[in-house]
Structure formats: structure tokens, C-alpha cells
Amino acid sequence: IYSKAIDVWSMGCVMVELFLGRPVFMGQSREHQLVEIVKKLGTPTKDQMQKMNPDHRGLKFAHPIKGQSWSTIFRGKAPVDAIDLVSQVLQYDPSRRITCFKALAHPFFDELRKPGVKLADGKALPPLFNFTDSEVKQSRKMNLMDKIMPTSK
Structure with a gap:
């Protein structure tokens, strides 16, 4: 299935x-x-x-x-x-x-959420957090959006 x-x-x-x-x-x-x-x-x-x-x-x-x-x-x-x-x-x-959202919130991905993080070659990261409205709504329902999205600090 x-x-x-x-x-x-x-x-x-x-x-x-x-x-x-x-x-x-x-x-x-x-x-x-x-x-x-x-x-x-x-x-x-x-x-x-x-x-x-x-x-x-x-x-x-x-x-x-x-x-x-x-x-x-x-x-x-x-x-x-x-x-x-x-x-x-x-x-x-x-x-x-x-689940997909819990995986995204996993500490393994914390480095990608750090302000100013760059690729190994110094270039900016590609857009990783451009979720659809439906995905945002679903992750909020699971209380995970604050963990998934990068901090603005």
C-alpha cells in the first residue's frame, strides 16, 4: 500500500x-x-x-x-x-x-536553520523553506512549524 x-x-x-x-x-x-x-x-x-x-x-x-x-x-x-x-x-x-514534518524538524537539519548559513563554497543556500500554504498549515497543526523554520536571530 x-x-x-x-x-x-x-x-x-x-x-x-x-x-x-x-x-x-x-x-x-x-x-x-x-x-x-x-x-x-x-x-x-x-x-x-x-x-x-x-x-x-x-x-x-x-x-x-x-x-x-x-x-x-x-x-x-x-x-x-x-x-x-x-x-x-x-x-x-x-x-x-x-513523519515527513517530524523529519524536517529533526536536529540533523538544525545547521540549515542557522542565520547566515552558507554552502561549503560560500554561496547562499537555495530556497529550502518555501512551503505551500497547505504544508505550513499542516506543520502548524502538528506544532512543528516553529522548529522547522529558521530563526531570524
Whole structure:
């Protein structure tokens, strides 16, 4: 079932790839990719499988696999805030993944909210906070707009 949670998962995969310099779940087929996911996150429970796919009919794993910690996977290549965000994004159960607005409010992005922050080459940041009226309304409803938007100090 498609939802924004699928896009959140994808964002997490891209984020890990940016830090590691390679795909986190590299597989040559759907089955191989699933094996790579399980090697990192551990064997999903029956409930997690059901939440990912309500039509799931009982994928069996011969031996349960214990997942790795994100700190182990990153091996010092990512800051603590990035590891924390990824751990909230790459969850088997879509309902347990961080929401888009909560991800934007995560401390990992605090640097982008600092007044006068510039790109590494000294250029100004592109417009990052030009939200639609609907997005502003939704983030305010969640009491997150003050955290997401940069301070004017």
C-alpha cells in the first residue's frame, strides 16, 4: 500500500548512501535486496511483515537474523544526529517511521536553520523553506512549524 511512509523509507536509503558512498541495501534481485535489508535491520516479525504488506502470506526465514546497529553500519562516517534520524526512518513498520514534518524538524537539519548559513563554497543556500500554504498549515497543526523554520536571530 503506497503512502508517504514509502517515500520516507526511500529518503533514508538515499541519506545512508550519501554518507557511505554506496547503496545500503545493494541487491541484484528483489530477493537479494530483501536479504540485504534483513542483514542490516534483522528479521522482521510477523506483525511487521503484515504492516508492510497486508497481503503478506508468510515469508519464512530459516534462522532469525539479529540486525546491526546503525553506528556499526556507518562506522564513524555519519554524525550522531544523522544516525538517529536514519534509525527513525528505516523502520519495517511504516506506522513507526518518522513523519515527513517530524523529519524536517529533526536536529540533523538544525545547521540549515542557522542565520547566515552558507554552502561549503560560500554561496547562499537555495530556497529550502518555501512551503505551500497547505504544508505550513499542516506543520502548524502538528506544532512543528516553529522548529522547522529558521530563526531570524
